[in-house]
Amino acid sequence: MSDNRKITVNALTRVEGEGALHVRVSGDQIESVKLTIYEPPRFFESFLRGRAIEEVPDITARICGICPVAYQMTSVHAIENALDVEISSGVRALRRLLYCAEWIESHVLHIVMLNAPDFFDCHSGIELAEKFPDRVNDGLRIKKIGNRVLEVLGGRAIHPVNVRVGGFYRLPSRDELTELLSDLRWALDAAIDLARWVATFDFPELNIHCELVALQNDDEYPMNEGAIASTIHSPISVEEYEQHFGEQHAPHSTALQSKRRDSAAPYFLGPLARLELNQEQLFPAARKLAEEICPPIPLRNRFHSIIARSIEVVHALEEAIGIIEAYQPPPEPFRPYQHRESEGCAATEAPRGMIYHHYRINDDGTVASSKIVPPTSQNQLQIESDLRDYLPRLLDQPDDIVAAECEKLIRNYDPCISCSTHFLTLEMERT
Amino acid sequence: MNKKRLGVFKFASCDGCQLSLLSCEDELIELAGMIEIVHFLEASSRVDPGPFDVALIEGSITTEKDAQRIREIRHQSKTLVTIGACATAGGIQALRNWADHEEFIASVYAHPEYIETLSTSTPIADHVAVDFELRGCPIDRHQLLEVLAALIADRSPRTPRHSVCIECKRRGTVCLVVTQGLPCLGPVTQAGCGAICPAYDRPCYGCFGPAAQANCPALSTHHLAGATTETQMVHALRNMNAAANVFQIESDRLESGST
Ligand code: SF4
Ligand code: SF4
Numbered sequence: 001m002s003d004n005r006k007i008t009v010n011a012l013t014r015v016e017g018e019g020a021l022h023v024r025v026s027g028d029q030i031e032s033v034k035l036t037i038y039e040p041p042r043f044f045e046s047f048l049r050g051r052a053i054e055e056v057p058d059i060t061a062r063i064c065g066i067c068p069v070a071y072q073m074t075s076v077h078a079i080e081n082a083l084d085v086e087i088s089s090g091v092r093a094l095r096r097l098l099y100c101a102e103w104i105e106s107h108v109l110h111i112v113m114l115n116a117p118d119f120f121d122c123h124s125g126i127e128l129a130e131k132f133p134d135r136v137n138d139g140l141r142i143k144k145i146g147n148r149v150l151e152v153l154g155g156r157a158i159h160p161v162n163v164r165v166g167g168f169y170r171l172p173s174r175d176e177l178t179e180l181l182s183d184l185r186w187a188l189d190a191a192i193d194l195a196r197w198v199a200t201f202d203f204p205e206l207n208i209h210c211e212l213v214a215l216q217n218d219d220e221y222p223m224n225e226g227a228i229a230s231t232i233h234s235p236i237s238v239e240e241y242e243q244h245f246g247e248q249h250a251p252h253s254t255a256l257q258s259k260r261r262d263s264a265a266p267y268f269l270g271p272l273a274r275l276e277l278n279q280e281q282l283f284p285a286a287r288k289l290a291e292e293i294c295p296p297i298p299l300r301n302r303f304h305s306i307i308a309r310s311i312e313v314v315h316a317l318e319e320a321i322g323i324i325e326a327y328q329p330p331p332e333p334f335r336p337y338q339h340r341e342s343e344g345c346a347a348t349e350a351p352r353g354m355i356y357h358h359y360r361i362n363d364d365g366t367v368a369s370s371k372i373v374p375p376t377s378q379n380q381l382q383i384e385s386d387l388r389d390y391l392p393r394l395l396d397q398p399d400d401i402v403a404a405e406c407e408k409l410i411r412n413y414d415p416c417i418s419c420s421t422h423f424l425t426l427e428m429e430r431t
Numbered sequence: 432m433n434k435k436r437l438g439v440f441k442f443a444s445c446d447g448c449q450l451s452l453l454s455c456e457d458e459l460i461e462l463a464g465m466i467e468i469v470h471f472l473e474a475s476s477r478v479d480p481g482p483f484d485v486a487l488i489e490g491s492i493t494t495e496k497d498a499q500r501i502r503e504i505r506h507q508s509k510t511l512v513t514i515g516a517c518a519t520a521g522g523i524q525a526l527r528n529w530a531d532h533e534e535f536i537a538s539v540y541a542h543p544e545y546i547e548t549l550s551t552s553t554p555i556a557d558h559v560a561v562d563f564e565l566r567g568c569p570i571d572r573h574q575l576l577e578v579l580a581a582l583i584a585d586r587s588p589r590t591p592r593h594s595v596c597i598e599c600k601r602r603g604t605v606c607l608v609v610t611q612g613l614p615c616l617g618p619v620t621q622a623g624c625g626a627i628c629p630a631y632d633r634p635c636y637g638c639f640g641p642a643a644q645a646n647c648p649a650l651s652t653h654h655l656a657g658a659t660t661e662t663q664m665v666h667a668l669r670n671m672n673a674a675a676n677v678f679q680i681e682s683d684r685l686e687s688g689s690t
Contacts, residue, residue, distance in 0.1 A: 013476040016446050042443060042493075047526040051666060058636060062523045062671065065447020065569060113453060113474065124475035126463040136460070144456040155627045157454060158447040158569040159638070162631045170632040333632075407476070 009403045014114040014124070016066045016416045021406055023387070028395060033387045035380055035410070048370045053079050053165055053339075053361055060357075060372070061159045066109075066416055069102035069154070070350030071372075072163040073224060078357040079165050082344025085337045090330025091167040092224070097323045098153050098160070099223045099348070100316040104146030104187075105157065106351040107271075107309045107316075110414050111198065112139030115306050118408045119201040135197060142187045142194070142313070145180070149320060152176050167334030177324045184324070188317040192289055195310035199293035206409070207300040208389050210382060211265065212273035215349055221281040221315055222274060223349050229277050230267070231298070233260075238347045241356050247373065258378040266381035269353025270413060271308035272299045283322070286315035302386060305412040309351075339365030350375050352414040376415045383413055435583055438470040438483040440504055442490030442497050443524055443552060447569040448515035449473055449489050455572050462576075465583055481507030485582050488561075491517045491524060491552045498549075498558055505559035510582060513555045514575065516568035520640055521674035523568075525552040528674055554674070563588055568638040568671035571623050591622045592643040595635050598626035607634055614659040614667055619645035619677070640672040647681035661685055 009021040024031040044063055051059065060075045061068035073095060080087060087095075112135070113125030122128045129136035147157040153172055154160025162168050215226030216235060227235040228244075236244055246261045259266060275290070276299045282290055290311050295304055345358040353375030360368040390409055394402045439449050453459065453474060469479045486508035492498050505511055513519045521528070528551050555561055565578055565588075574590050581588040591597075595617035599606065607613040607629050615634035617626065621642040628635045641647075651664050668682040 011472055011478065013472045013478065014474065016450075016473060018441055018472060042524040043527055046530065047523075052663070055666060055670075058670070059523060062445050062447075062568065065445040065450050068445075068447070109450075109453060117476075123477035124468070126460065126468070126475070127477075129460050140456040140459065143454075147454060147456075155631045156569075156624070158450060161628050161633065164633075170630075404476075 005399065007399050007402050007406075009407055012407060012410060014117070014407075014411060016064075016414075019415070021387075021403070021410070023391065023402075023406070025391070025395065028392065030388050030391050033384045033391070035384055035387075045370050045372060048367045050366050053359070053365050053367060056359070056367065056370075057163045057165070058159075058161075063372070063374070064416055065158050067102060067106055067350045067352070068159050069098055069150070069163075070348060070355050072160065073099060074346050074348045074350075074355050074357040075359075076163060076165050077224065077346035077348065078344050078359050079361065080337075080344070081346055082342040082359055082361050083165075083337045083340065084342075085166050085335050087167055087335060088330045088332070090328070091334070093323050093327070094153065094168060094171070094330075095163075096220075096223055097149065097320055098163070100320040100323070101146045101149035101153070103223075103316040103351050104313055104320070105143050105150065106414075107313045108139050108143040108146065108191075108194075110351075111194070111306055111309055111313070112136055112143070114414075115309075115411050116198070116201075118411060135194065138190045139194060142191055142317075145183045145187045146316075148183065149180055152180060164334055166337055167330075167332070169333060171329045171333045174327055174329065177327050181321065181324055184317055184321050188285065188314065188321065191310070191313045191317055192285065195289055195293060195307070195314055198306055198310045201306070203301060203303040206302050206386070206390055208302065208386055209298075209300060210385070211260075211267040212276050212299075213267045213269055213354065213378075214273040214277045215347060215354060216277050217281065219281075221278050221283075221319070225346070225348070228347060228354070231273075231276060238345055238356070241345065241347060242358065242371075245356075245373075245378075247377065257380050258373060259381055266385050267378065268382045269375050269378050270305065271312050271351075272302070272305050273353070274349060275299060275308045275311065282311070282315050283318035285318050286311055289314055302409060302412045305414070309414075339363060350416075352376065352416050353379060374416070376413075379413050379415065383410060383415065434465065434467040435484040436469045436482065437466045438481065438486045438504070438508065439468075439473070440470070440486060440488050440490075440500075441472070442488065442501065442518065442555075443493040444490030444515065444517040444522065446473065446489070448517070448567075449487070451514075451570050451572045451575055452487075455576060458576060462579065466579070483508045484510065485579075486511045488513045488518045488555050489515055491521045491554060492558055493524060493549050493552045495549065501555060501558050510562045511555075511559065512563045512565060512578060512582075513561050514565045514570050516566065516638060516640060516671040516675075517552075518555045519564045519566055519675075520672045520678075521552045521554050523671045523673070525674035526669060527552055529669070552674070565590070566621050566639045567623055571625070574623055593622050594618055594642040594645070595620045595622055595624070595626050595629075595639070598622045598624070599629050602626050602630055604629045607632075608653075612657040614654045614657075614663060616650070616667055619647050619650050634667075636667060636670050637678065638671050640675045641677045645677050647677050648684070651681060651685060 007023040020036040057072040060071040150157040215222035216229035217226035343360040356373040358371040578588040616637040617635040
């Protein structure tokens, strides 16, 4: 094997959106690891300027077809924060229901179709289905039920139409929701089985200490709100996010990457971080399951992400069932509000990690400026750093195996490259 | 029968349209048995070279390299189908076509000099011949299945060209224009979604693009006579299908004040 190696994955597969990986090795030294995002930028922040705040959730949804609810939720919460709109408790519960449905749909897609194939040397979920038809079929059925909830409450699963500032356009009737219960109950049992199966996979050991960041909430497993908690630093409020975290646009980087302003170390978001920081808030079945299958805290092995995701699916199903069982339509679908000059922000938990939005609003109710920080731009530095730690043990393998193993590691973060509102295209500059 | 070779390709987009294929939970496995998935990065790490019997194209053209890439895909594909508003009309990112591109970039990036994109977002049909266009942001999965079934059977796909209004009537939804005077784009928007928005008490915002024979000026005149302002009407037309021909002509006309 030559001393200087360049290992390239030209097109990452089974991730959402498109990117590449470039690794340069000299002898046994890892010289550089670059995750290249070649999604062309789509300039959302720019064209939101001047649009009415009422249009924002429909526009930001289009940032990502995999987690449109995360974008819609974060937008409306941030705008409501700016305008001091207090949503009703009933609307709040329905928003959690919508978010649960997206977690179910997105997580199960990732578990069964994108991630699990890696543990069985399959190229796709479809190939996996040849080996484990029942598992894959159950997974697809659970996913479909998540989509069904999105369709009933949101109008459709991808880019739902029912979310608006202040609440929803139309409230579902009790019957519309309770009809979903029997399917959801089946899905809960199936998801517990699925999680138990996932826990039996053969996981590579990759224990890397780093800062985990997730929302934290005294009353519930975090989705729509909470303080920004960390395994290293004390919690901060969402309002303080930009004081502590910033985006950099480095010449050799292909994306705006987030990091703590006062530290060079990256941080890590997503299901493992959420679970580590919020395990006590899991609903009973999920909690029991976590005690049974979740590796002990601290959760440091990146390959265990799929276990965390499976536990979160169970939690989301339990919570969805609870919300629907208790549902009484609130008195009004949305709270009225007044336009005024203001600014506000919000952070929520997208399936793949925390997402932050900030808006300044003009007195006529149009957007003056916006800032959108998707989860993947926050995880990107951590992914590169983890690859650097993982690579040395792979180096005695041929290039194609190294490349395939790196790709497997990357899938653990469920990177959602489409949601790179402002990731940019750039050839790597080599020195 | 030889299985049809399928390629799914992504350009500037949100992934939502190709996700619609993975959202055909009931049909996916069966479908995979009837076609050969040759290139579908989001779903499979087995990536083989063309040619393709069917290429599904998601996303719009926003870089010089992508303009080149779509030409190569066209060369290798017997039938090329665009899926969604991005591929068919340029998508929401076509809003840049109205903006100062340099300023757009500078407002997001600290180092604008590292960015290389075209100042426009254009539909696939501006670059290569397209055999069939599937509308929607996102596409409707039943329509997608109809297209795939047709292509497998070597027949032309059938999707309606009439307006969302017809679907509202079918669904039994009370008209929002007549009863509440809301600025609905249903009368000029192509059917396919099943008239979702009006059923959720909100006006259609045109995500399936213009219907055949859409009369946009007449609709603007109607809405502007009510409580809708010109800016609201322009914005309604400038969403995911802003650069679709008749929507673009109408929003430009309204903006230039020639009403
Ligand atoms: S048309 Fe809409 S749903 Fe489809 S890729 Fe484009 S933005 Fe996403
Ligand atoms: S009603 Fe209009 S905006 Fe709503 S989903 Fe249908 S075509 Fe799209």
